[in-house]
Amino acid sequence: MSGYDLVLRSRRAVLPDGERPASVCVRDGRIVELAGYDEVPGTDLGELALLPGLVDTHVHVNEPGRTEWEGFASATRAALAGGVTTIVDMPLNSVPPTVTVPALHRKREAADGRCHVDVGFWGGAVPEHLVELPALHAAGVFGFKAFLVDSGVPEFPPLDPAGLHRALAAVDALFLVHAEDPDRIGTAPASARYADFLTSRPPDAERRAVEVVLDAARRTGRRVHVLHLSAADALPAIAAARRDGVPVTVETCPHYLTLDAAEIPDGATEFKCCPPIRDAANRAALWAALADGLVDCVVSDHSPCPPALKRRDSGDFGAAWGGIASVQLGLPAVWTQARRRGHGLGDLVRWMSRRPAEIAGLPDKGGIRIGADADLVAFDPEAEFTVEPARLLHRHPVTPYAGRRLTGVVRGTWLRGEPVGPADPPRGRLLVRGGGRPGAAAVVGEERA
Template sequence: MDDELVLRSRRVLLPDGERPAAVSIRDGRITAIAGYHDLTGLDLGPLALLPGLVDTHVHVNEPGRTEWEGYETATRAALAGGITTIVDMPLNSVPPTVTVPALRQKRAAARGRCHVDVGFWGGAVPDNLAELPALAAAGVFGFKAFLVDSGVPEFPPLDPAGLGRALAAVDALFLVHAEDPAELRAAPPSSRYRDFLDSRPPSAERRAVEAVLAVARRTGARVHILHLSAADALVPLRAARRDGVRVTVETCPHYLVLDAAEVPDGATEFKCCPPIRGSANRDALWAALADGGIDCVVSDHSPCPPTLKQFGSGDFAAAWGGVASLQLGLPLVWTEARRRGHGLADLVRWMARRPAEIAGLSGKGRIAVGADADLVALDPDAEFTVDPERLFHRHPVTPYAGRRLTGRIRGTWLGGRPVSPKDPPRGRLLSPGVTA
C-alpha cells in the first residue's frame, strides 16, 4: 500500500469550479477532497492544481515509423506539457491498427516505454470492417476513419457509404477526418502558403461534416469530428445537435493560435490538414469553444523527420502535413485563452475533462474522489520563450519557435507519484475499463 499523499493549493480546479482545497491520495487514486486548512501536506503555494490533461489525438507512429516519433519521445513530451494520458491514433504506424494482431504489435512496442498512460484507437478502412467487433473487444477506445486520402497508402479512406457500413458493424465511437475529396483542389508546387490554403477550402470541411452527420442521423451512431478548422462547419453541427444527433467536435491549438496571414513563405512547419485559416475564422472557433459548440482541444500531434517538411524547397504541396505540439499545447491555449478572458476552469474543461469523457476514460481528466491521481501544478503567470532545443519530441520542428507563452508546469503526479520527463517510464497501457 502506498503512503497517503496530500497536496494543498489555494487554486484547485475541481469539477464545480476553482477553490482552495486539500487533495488526499492513496494507491494511485484520489481518496478525499477537503478544505485547504483541514489537512496537512505538500503546500503548492501560488501554484494552481489541475487534473492532468488528456490528449486523445496523438500520432506516435510506432512501430514502423519510429524514426518519425515513438512512444519514448512522444510521451516524454506529453509529460513535459502537463499531459498525463494520451490516446494513440491508428496511423502512421506500420502496420496501422486495423487488426487485432496490429493492436498487439502496438501494445508490445509501447509496453515499458511510456512516460504517461496510453490508450489506443482502432482504424476503419475499406477492407477491415469485419474486423471492427474483434478490435473493439480487444480494447481499442473507438475507430478513426478518413473521408480523404490519409497521406499514407496503408490507411485508405472510406466514402460516406463505407462509413455507414462501418458504423453499422460495431457499436463504438467513430472519429472522422472530415474533408470532402470532391471539394479539394490540386495544390500547385509553391512556397506560398496562400496557394496551399486555397487548395483546401472551408467548403471541403463543411460538405464532409454534413455527410458524416447524415450517416450519423440515419444510423443513430456516435461520431466525433476531428480537428475542426473551418468555422463554417459549425452551422450544420449546431443544427444536428439540436436534432439529437450524437456528435462531438474537437479543434487544435494551431487553429486557435495561428493566423494564415502570418505564415511566412516557405515555412512548411505550419502545414497541416485541414489548414490553418484566417483570424476571423479563429475568432469564430474561440466563440464556439466558449458556448460549447466545440467540445475540446487536443493536439493532433503529427510529427515527421525534417526532410519530409521540404525545408530546402519550402514547397507546401510536397511537404508532410502535421504540427507537433504535445509539449506546448497547454501554454499555447492558456496564453490565448487568458487574453480572451477565459479562466483555468475553461482550460481544464477543454483539455482534460471533455476529452476524457468523449473517449470514455472515466478515471481521467478531473479532480474527484475515485479518479486517478494524475495531477499538474501550474504556474499560470510564468512566461517563457519557445526554444526548439528544449522540446522532447523526436524532431525539434515547431511553428512556435521564439513565441512568448504563459504557463509553466512546476510539478506532475501520475497515479499519485511525482514524475518528470527525466524519470524512467511509469505510464500504463489502457483499455476501456482496464489497465495493464
C-alpha cells in the same frame, strides 16, 4: 499525513465545482478526499494552480514502423513535460496501422515499458478491414478513426460515404472522422506561398464532409466525433444536428486557436497541416464555439515527421508533410490565448482534460474528484517563456511556435500520485476501453462515456 500517501495543497485547485483553495488527498494512486486548504498537512503549492493531468486523445506516435518519425518514449516524454498524463494513440502512421487485432498487439508490444504517461489506442476503419471492427473493439480500442480523404499514407485508405455508413453499422462504437471532401480539395500546388496551399483546401471541403458524417450518424444512431475542426463554416450544420439529437462531438486544436494564416511566412512549411490553419475571423468563430460548448475539446493532433519531409529547404507547401508536433506546447499555447479572451483555468480544464476523457470513455481521468486517478499538474499560470525548439522533447524539434512568447509553465506532475518527470523511468500504463488488462477481451466492459 492521516494515512494518505500524498497530500497536495493549493490555493488555486481547479475542481469540478470551481477554482478554490483545497487539499487533494491521495491513497493507492487515487484521490480519496478533497479537504480544505488548511485542514490537512502536505506539500504546499501555494499560488501554483493544481490541475488534473491533461488528456490528449489525438496523438500520432507512429511506432512501430515509422519510429524514426516519433516513438512511444519520445512522444510520452514530451507529453509529460507539457502536463499531459494520458494520451490516446492514433492508428496511423504506424506500420502496420491498428486495423486488426494482431496489429493492436504489435502496437502494445512496442509501447510496453516505454511510456512516461498512460496510453490508450484508437482502432482504424479502412475499406478492406471493416469486418475486423467488432473484434478490435472487443480487444479494447476506444473507438475507430476513419478518413474521408487521402490520409497521406497508402496503408490507411479513406472510406467513401457508403463505406462510412457500413463502418458505423458494423459495431456500436465511437467513430472519429477526418472530415474533408476529396471532391472539393485541389492538388496542392508546388509553391512556397502559404496562400496557395490554403486555397487548395477550402472551408467548403470541411463543411460538406461534416455533413456526410452527420448524415451517417443520423441514419445509424452511432456516436461520431469530428476531428481537428478548422473551418467555422461547418459549425451551423453541427449545431443543427445537436438540436436534432444527433450524437456528435467536436474537437479543435491549439494551432487553429492560436495561429493566423495571414502571419505565416512564405516557405514556412512547419505551419502546414490538414485541414489548414485559416484566418483570424475563422479563429475567432472557433473560440466562440468553444466558449458555448459547440466545440467540445482541444487536443493536439501531434503529427511529427523527420525534418526532411517538411521540405524546409525548398519551402514547398505542396510537397511538405502536413502535420504539427505540439503535444508539449498545447497547454501554454491555448492558455496564452484563452486568458486574453477572459477565460479561466476551469475552462482550460474542461476543454483539455474533462471533455476529452468523457468523449473517449476514460472514467478515471480528467478531473480532481474523489475516486479519480491522482494524475495532477502544478501549473504556474503567470510565468512566461520563449519557445526554443532545442528544449522540446518529441523526436524532431520542428515547431511553428519557435520564438513565440507563451504564458503558463508546468512546475510538477504526478501520475497516480507518484511524482514524475521527463528524466524519470517510464511509469505509464497501457489502457483498454472499460478497464482490464490489455488483450484480455473477457474483462473489457461496455463503454462508459
